[in-house]
Amino acid sequence: MSLRSTGETPVTVLSGSLGAGKTTLLNHLLRNAGERNIAVLVNDMGELNVDADLVAEQSELSVADGTVAELSNGCICCELRDDLETAVVRLARERDFDHLVVEPSGISDPAPVARLFTGGSPAAARYRVESVVAVVDARLFADTFDADGTPSKTVAEGGEKGRRPISDLLVEQVEFADAVILNKCDLVTDDERERVESVVETLRPGVEVVPTSYAEVEVDALLGVQRFDPQSAAESAGWRRLLETAETADADRDAGDGHGDGTHDHDHGDETHDHDHGGHAHPEEAYGVDSFTYLRRRPFHPERIAALLSDLPESVIRSKGTMWVAGREETQLTYSQAGPSAYVEGSGRWVASLPDFEQDAYRRNRSDLGFEWDDEWGDRRTGLVFIGRGVEEDELVAALDDCLLTDEEMSADWAAFESETRFPDAPGDRTTLAEPTPDA
Numbered sequence: 001m002s003l004r005s006t007g008e009t010p011v012t013v014l015s016g017s018l019g020a021g022k023t024t025l026l027n028h029l030l031r032n033a034g035e036r037n038i039a040v041l042v043n044d045m046g047e048l049n050v051d052a053d054l055v056a057e058q059s060e061l062s063v064a065d066g067t068v069a070e071l072s073n074g075c076i077c078c079e080l081r082d083d084l085e086t087a088v089v090r091l092a093r094e095r096d097f098d099h100l101v102v103e104p105s106g107i108s109d110p111a112p113v114a115r116l117f118t119g120g121s122p123a124a125a126r127y128r129v130e131s132v133v134a135v136v137d138a139r140l141f142a143d144t145f146d147a148d149g150t151p152s153k154t155v156a157e158g159g160e161k162g163r164r165p166i167s168d169l170l171v172e173q174v175e176f177a178d179a180v181i182l183n184k185c186d187l188v189t190d191d192e193r194e195r196v197e198s199v200v201e202t203l204r205p206g207v208e209v210v211p212t213s214y215a216e217v218e219v220d221a222l223l224g225v226q227r228f229d230p231q232s233a234a235e236s237a238g239w240r241r242l243l244e245t246a247e248t249a250d251a252d253r254d255a256g257d258g259h260g261d262g263t264h265d266h267d268h269g270d271e272t273h274d275h276d277h278g279g280h281a282h283p284e285e286a287y288g289v290d291s292f293t294y295l296r297r298r299p300f301h302p303e304r305i306a307a308l309l310s311d312l313p314e315s316v317i318r319s320k321g322t323m324w325v326a327g328r329e330e331t332q333l334t335y336s337q338a339g340p341s342a343y344v345e346g347s348g349r350w351v352a353s354l355p356d357f358e359q360d361a362y363r364r365n366r367s368d369l370g371f372e373w374d375d376e377w378g379d380r381r382t383g384l385v386f387i388g389r390g391v392e393e394d395e396l397v398a399a400l401d402d403c404l405l406t407d408e409e410m411s412a413d414w415a416a417f418e419s420e421t422r423f424p425d426a427p428g429d430r431t432t433l434a435e436p437t438p439d440a
């Protein structure tokens, strides 16, 4: 029976880097669909939709019969969003099927695609996102993130927002996924595979990891299982959970000691070092994936922090969070590093930099600021998460502390700090701190 009439057609959103095996997976799903009637919507960056042709050809299905629909000339998550919505609504109207698989181009972010099917949109009325599945090239992942392995072969890819290193996308796709098809396992050793799995499970706690070669997954195990939860999808990334846990603990401690003034700033003992990950059984003992959070209410010196973050130890696989940098008193900065790439982006204004009446209104309307409001600094703070293998935490924390303004610098006109590294001063502005070398 078609689920179309119920407005509840399940959607699988497929993500994965170029060449990871998405088309191979699609063909496998179509060939082994059994009773399921699967429709596929693919999108490629080129003018010709190679993927649609390939899937159609290999599966003896044709684009013309509507089983495989295509969107060309852009990236689904950007300018084709409206087209995607139109296409899925039209598909639902014109075709009878009981599962939709959407494959955005390899460099798309799956989050906006999933969001298209949630909320009050016409697409949401007909569909529900069942799973966001990331196809990961185990070989590429091991090469990019395994500090003990061969050097990174990461190359930068072109994209709508300019060049973005592939390592960012590999990590972000995993962080947003409900299931990871760890493909190309024939190209890694068992030990490498287990090491990759341990990283994947730290990046996205609780994710289901299915190791495959040529994407040979059991169809019933992949389709027909509700994994996506729109409420928790954005919070599912390991770094975000760690940061939230640490900030909550910090706020509780502030409330408990009555300071609220950040006087325990330099106490970076066990409270900020969370190994527990909300009960998730961690493979860190066996494979040494570990993490810690760094919370401070004192600005970084721009030059010193830029130098440190552009040359992190290779043992750090992923780090991300919010930064307060002297000279950027209005702009909240988001820092993100994945393997050999790192950038800082303007992500909005500190509430503390708004006029008083706006601050009051903002704080009144939001009970969930997520951290203790500091009497002196308001929401200005740094909260960073570091995930890696064998990271020397004490050394890194000491190096980070050395990047904070000294008492002497704090008493100078630090808000007017200028630096050679131009930190972003508006939302969306991005400064690259480290880039992979294409032929490293």
Ligand SMILES: Nc1nc2c(ncn2[C@@H]2O[C@H](COP(=O)(O)OP(=O)(O)OP(=O)(O)O)[C@@H](O)[C@H]2O)c(=O)[nH]1
Residues within 6 Å of the ligand: 016, 017, 018, 019, 020, 021, 022, 023, 024, 025, 051, 106, 183, 184, 185, 186, 187, 212, 213, 214, 215
């Ligand atoms: N060795 C090996 N090769 C694989 C595996 N899976 C896919 N391939 C090959 O890798 C290449 C890329 O696979 P695709 O399925 O086209 O990858 P894709 O993710 O659709 O690629 P794009 O559409 O370019 O993003 C093809 O030559 C596949 O035959 C695997 O598990 N092992």
